Amino acid sequence: MFQQSLCFSSLLLASLALGAAPAHAAEMPEAVTALQAKGLKVVQEFEVGGGLRAFAGVAGDVPVAVYLTSDGKAIIGTRLDEKGQALDEEILEQLVAQPMAEQAWAQLTEADWVLDGKPDAPRIVYTFSDPNCPYCNRFWQAARPWVDAGKVQLRHVLVGVIRADSPAKAAAILEAKDRTAALLENEHNFSRGGIKPAAKISAKAGASLNANQALMASLGFRGTPGIVTQDGKGGLTKLNGMPQPESLPELFGPL
Structure with missing residues (x-):
């Protein structure tokens, strides 16, 4: 099911990658590389603390966060605080959603x-x-x-x-x-x-x-x-x- 959900647009994502500081393939953990092989586009790594590494990416046309645990396992989803509030929506908006929207609108305009x-x-x-x-x-x-x-x-x-x-x-x-x-x-x-x-x-x-x-x-x-x-x-x-x-x-x- 995950592989089916990762169909994405090279038109949008190639343009998006130009405007970000993407994580380089040489730095990619094995679990994240495996997700990339299934279609996930990683845009940029960002800091979250708590012993995790975090990567902002795109699955389909949906911004997603990938979290890497200390034992090298990847988790895709929403990180919540102790009150159940989403923690990383703002950074995903900044790194992924906003640039994608701007690029898509520019392509429509042209x-x-x-x-x-x-x-x-x-x-x-x-x-x-x-x-x-x-x-x-x-x-x-x-x-x-x-x-x-x-x-x-x-x-x-x-x-x-x-x-x-x-x-x-x-x-x-x-x-x-x-x-x-x-x-x-x-x-x-x-x-x-x-x-x-x-x-x-x-x-x-x-x-x-x-x-x-x-x-x-x-x-x-x-x-x-x-x-x-x-x-x-x-x-x-x-x-x-x-x-x-x-x-x-x-x-x-x-x-």
Whole structure:
């Protein structure tokens, strides 16, 4: 089970390692090296006392702490004080979670996305969208009050994963002279089949779709829509699938 939980994104973690002072492989205890072989990414060792060594790392897209006992055994989990309070959340946030969030947001910003809304709308929400995805269309509809009010801009990171013609439909949007208009055409006409697929997917559009799909996977999304926004505390809020209606004000902010 542990090995299954350690699938992680080389896109994010390679970038994260550049910004930290990682523990060197030569210094790694055998138990930690064994965990690395199963997919754990160790970012940095940190001090905890009590005869333990501690390593901040990432499993999947989740920050984890690995504690090494004096007899060389590794423990993965949460260290608690005598009152049952977690001790190392702040250091994990500093060493792992915050840099990961910043890197992920930078990658989203640099992705080939399509704007939906006013470019100066203060709230930015990224959504991995497939032109054939009914839940993406529902999310698009649900966002209209905030988008139309100029409160939110959706940035659609297009992928083609649902049907055989999804890549060609996504390419038709990416290659359009007015990409926002093409996106809206697909959404408004979704029940009638949406936008006409591109006759041929250009190399540029194909590269964008491949990069977008890789980014989607790196952020832990296996389907659409995959929704990402900032939480106001330096971290990210990630939602898999269509949010419940009552959660939309929390996602988008007040109208």
